[in-house]
Amino acid sequence: MMHLAMGPKTYSLLHPIYVKPLRRFSVGKPTLSEEINESTFVVADIDKTGQLQSFWDYLKRTPKGELEGYREKRFAEAMQIAAAASGITINEYLRDNYHWASLGKAKFIFWHCDLSRWAESSDRVTFQAHDFSTPQAVSTDVYVLKTMLHDWPDKYVIKILQNLKPYLEAGSRLVMFESIFPSPDAEGRYNLPSTTLRMLCTTDL
Template identity: 30%
Template sequence: MVDADLRPTLGSLGAKIKDLAESYERLLKENEIEAPTLAADSPVNISKFTPELFMTKQKLADAMNDLSIISQGPSESVFNYAHNVGPDMAALNIMNHFNFWNAVPASGSASIADIAKHTALPEEVVQRVIEHGTTLRYFAYTDNAAPSKSPIQHTSRSAALAKSPGLRALVASCIQDIMPPMAIMPEALERYSLGKPKTTKEMSETAFAMAHSGGEVFGNFANVWDYLENDGQGEKKGWRQRNFNAWMTYIKEIFGTKDVLLNAFDWKAAGEATVADIGGSGGHDAFELAEAYPNLKIVVQDLHECQPIFDQNVPSSLQSRVSFQEHDFFQPQRVHADVFFFKLIFHDWPDKESVEILQALRPALRRGAKVLFVEYMGKQGEIDASIPRSIRQFGTSTDLRMMALFNARERPVDAWKEIFRAADERFEVVRVDANPLTFMVVVEAVWRGEE
């Protein structure tokens, strides 16, 4: 029997959307949250999400997506997506790469000639890209009656990009760093996985490795981190790593991972503890943690390109307690920490490499030392039909990225436990907290080995 969920009518979906939109609007007002608009002065983010508000928003997104599909019809909805997805991405990428956002005043307008001068691009290119951008609500014409001659003004989407370097960094990384390998995933699967019972787990057999096996555009890089660290020449070398750091800082802001971090562990009860923030980038998490808990001493560990970012941003008040140490987490750990903290690290690596990262901790582990993961929820076991598809999509999107870049996956709870078991049976997983509201899972393990 076909599930009734697959037979909605335009009318029933319209009524559902109306009810959800009214509930959402009511919840925003009750929580004193300003609702977004399409205008440039719209709030950039929705703050103070309650569980009810968040779930209502996601259910509304699902219903609107269903209405869009059935209003077009199955064939046309597929055609429209396939026809538009590439140009949509290209327009956003161009506008972001050449910073169209800051070419238009926040509360004013700019001509095509003004934007062309700001970006150093030909007016024809700017005109054509802006034309497509306005169909996606990036920018708008000040005079819709004569758009070809109209100055350009911001919408809420373009204004958000003008205001947020972190959002611009996210767009650049998602499109420029991640999309080329994802576009050739069929070729990688055909070469390395076709006809086999399981997909390859070798880092040398990823879509990323295929895309970066040489050539003028993408270069020859062993893995994503090699690419981020070493792409570019002269002063521009490592620009992708710096961009990635800005992206990670933005993720902290948009998903409220500060609260996830501060609540991931009983940091106060840890006492005068030493924390190793492994793969800690430019220290954005360490600074938050040290500000909140003066009892902690934190060592941020990452590759050398991250140190200038750390040095630039570390508050003077924290310099006595937060330091940077260049470290490759595949090499033996040198810091005898009480807590070894990994945030958004292991989902980037296949099982073999994840096990090796944990095993590299062993020289520094003392009995009772904690290993703490904060990761994307990903796909937590069996599909939970009560969770809106738009939430599940976040995990499945990240999961496919991991396949393209690392031959890794977003892991369910049991898989996290298996990673620890495979690394060393002296690791004991004592806690796993998965929260769809934050898209995050916290995993805590204790080292039960001898001193």
């Protein structure tokens, strides 16, 4: 029998749209599936492939009649719009809420792993293609991971972080910028609108 702690995430899982993947991938198991190709999106099979392919596989496929990378480009544009519409300016928040001066003349790696094509570099920034599911081979004083872990199940987040471990030295810093779901009050209630809770569920670390 599977046990679910009753919270906003659980209530969202009980929505009819989630019943089919729960039955298919998690019933009879001690925990919910953490595989990226075992989800509601996979069951929907928008492209009718008949295969268990993840959302990222979907983005890589180019619809007939569109230019190569069409979906990746549209997804990147959607993320830019979402960031622009947010009440929080991430770059300013990172700048103002960490004591960067205490690090002195530290070497930084700002880990910007996404689906974008190669970007132009400047004299202060170098863009390097990297698959974060493989070891990061660059040693540095500070790693900054910005809004990248919330897309992945815990087992994959652990792997991503473990890939940094071999290159961390004494005094190295790991700065992560992610949304954290708020704690309920003493009566177990969340004093936020349900629409806000649902949005937080999609970005919660």
